[in-house]
Amino acid sequence: MVIGGGPSRCAAGRSATIRLPPGDPAWGEALGLLQAGFLVSARIGLSARSFMRDILRFEDEYIEGAVSTVFIDSKPVDDIDAAVVVDGSLLALSAAMPGLVGAVMRRKSPYSSFRKAISYSSPLAGPKAEGRGEGLVRVKLFNSVMRDRGRDLLSRGILVAEAQARSLGAASGASSAVASGDEEGLVFLQVLEG
């Protein structure tokens, strides 16, 4: 099931749609939701690569060429085919980053020894763990990945805390788009251009 489909909508219970003109400054806050992290209700047990391809709908070429830095639960990942996304995982995705430490964090970095103490090591034996039902995964998109893919994901809908959705609603001048309720509760939020 891809992002924006039934599971995420169902996990929220409530939904909201906000429309923003292309140049609206509120896009900054909308994209900010992606770097702060959002939830996806999706099939779990997928490899990081499969999750990006099947759930987030990134093309293989984009994954290979642009998503150079991947974290699962704050651990830098070298092998995205062996890394497994499970219920409760935090998956963070970034382009290649500057600086020695930026290079250190890249997938299969020649400098990976600098962070060997925190590198991801798969608890499972790779993508064969696929198909273990639905779960909630937290996703963060940074820098050019956020810029390149953010609007598409927002248009399909993401799960965020109600307070975040309301804040965006207020910034966009559409505060009534998000009904007041449980601040801690989840809202299935779609942000559309137009």
Next chain:
Amino acid sequence: MDTLLRIDVGAAKGPSVNKEPIGAYAGMGGRALTSAVVAKEVPPLCHALGPENKLVIAPGLLSGTAAGQSGRLSIGAKSPLTGGIKESNAGGQAAQVLARLGYACIVLEGKPRNDDLYTIVITKDGVKIEVDNSLKMLGNYDLIDKLRKVYGEKAAYISIGPAGEMKLTAASIACTDMELHPTRHAGRGGLGAVMGSKGVKVIILDDEGCKMREPKDPEKFKAANKVWIEGLKKHPVTGGGLPSFGTNVLTNIINEAGGFPVNNFSSGQFAGASKISGESQAALMTARGGQPTHGCHRGCVIQCSGIYNDAQGKYLSKQAEYETVWAHGANCGIDDLDTIQMLDRLDDDIGIDTIEMGVTIGIAMDAGLIKFGDKEGAINLLKEVGKGTPLGRIIGCGAGMTGKAFGVERVAVVKNQALPAYDPRAINGIGVTYATTPMGADHTAGYAIATNILKVGGFVDPLKPEGQIELSRNLQIATAAIDSTGMCLFIAFAVLDQPETFQALIDLLNAFYGLSLTGDDVTALGKSVLTSERNFNKAAGFTKEDDRLPMFFTRDPIAPHNQVFAVKDEELDKVFNW
């Protein structure tokens, strides 16, 4: 660029000027030249603020040419902060202008005979030194605003603020950018205090009537420069991430990795990271009519800087860099960009190192002077530095001094210089460089370049445990060499991944000077620079025990990974075995 300009500020009849051939220093630029002069001419045991110390200001080997990214200025001396040799470099316009004026370096030496404050004006017609005590204790912004009316918009200015005049050991030296804002600083190691000890407030460089430096082989140079610039533009970091988001694009990544020190190095992840990230900063700058993509000097291809406006759309400061955002932000528990940018402006105006100030204010917060997250309190502490109050002078002398004054054990310094924005408990390898570089804790000391392209010290297997030591060694060698070219260190990202871009750099040097350098020569240069710097420090009293991180890094685990710095002392002692 074959002239060395010596200015003896202590001469009997007032400052004297002596131009001499570059002589034994021929073929050197940037850090290689500053460190060579300091190592040869400065007694290692002298007081950093005494007449025996010398402040050496050198453009790089390719500064003043058409080579892209060649505008880095190196400044060296014995550091009043570390007590060892120091090279600190800055962007801005000064390196290009100084090189076109024909100077390989300026050496300020001696000690003034009174409290007069000098301006030094350098043009193609010569050098003029004048007393101008009306400039005393001016902040860098007011100083440049005053001087630009006299010396014009095209000059480049190298100046100190009140911190340098007060000889505070975290004082920086400012270089003006393209808009004549004093925003590019040789920040580390307190070199502003050395300039202050020479009684020099500002050096004004005007290259009107000077031509761009001509290469020995113009055709080869032009061809190499084309490959060079193409390489920088096509790389996703130098052509994408840096121009779009600035160096602060690192905040989200390092925070995600758990290596982003928070509240004086007490945690590795900051809840407010996304509020102060490069992504948020760029969006805010755009919304306020600023510029998130901007160069700090003419000829910059990468354009990692920017213009940050306040809420009213008025210029406040340049786009604060990653290190500044971390130091004044997460390390002080502050998640507000406007506050961080105000602190950045104050740092630039007072003329003081942003990293040292952020770490120091974090220590002051840890000591209970103010609370973590106290935005106004942080601004007020920095203002105390500018005013020179007793508290301000303690803060302005950096993390080590402030930790002692207020009884704080968790003081993140090496050789008394504050650590930058990467916690060595999460990223052990960077801790090796922090511990062992002759410069004191410095993230740029081992920053650059693909060791396996250079084959420095043989091919390194990054999966071997000893890889951290070997990598740190090789990175330090490579960085020392790059620092000598006058190239912005951010070229490292393109050079790191693209062998043809690294080759283009070598080709640029060869075409310009008519040489036939190889990667081995670059390696030899880097080793030579490091060796002379290490020898200076040894003669100044440094031992292997100075090549250590503070003990809390090996004792106190940091969240979220609950790791400590685990590289053993005996391993650290092997870094400079070559």
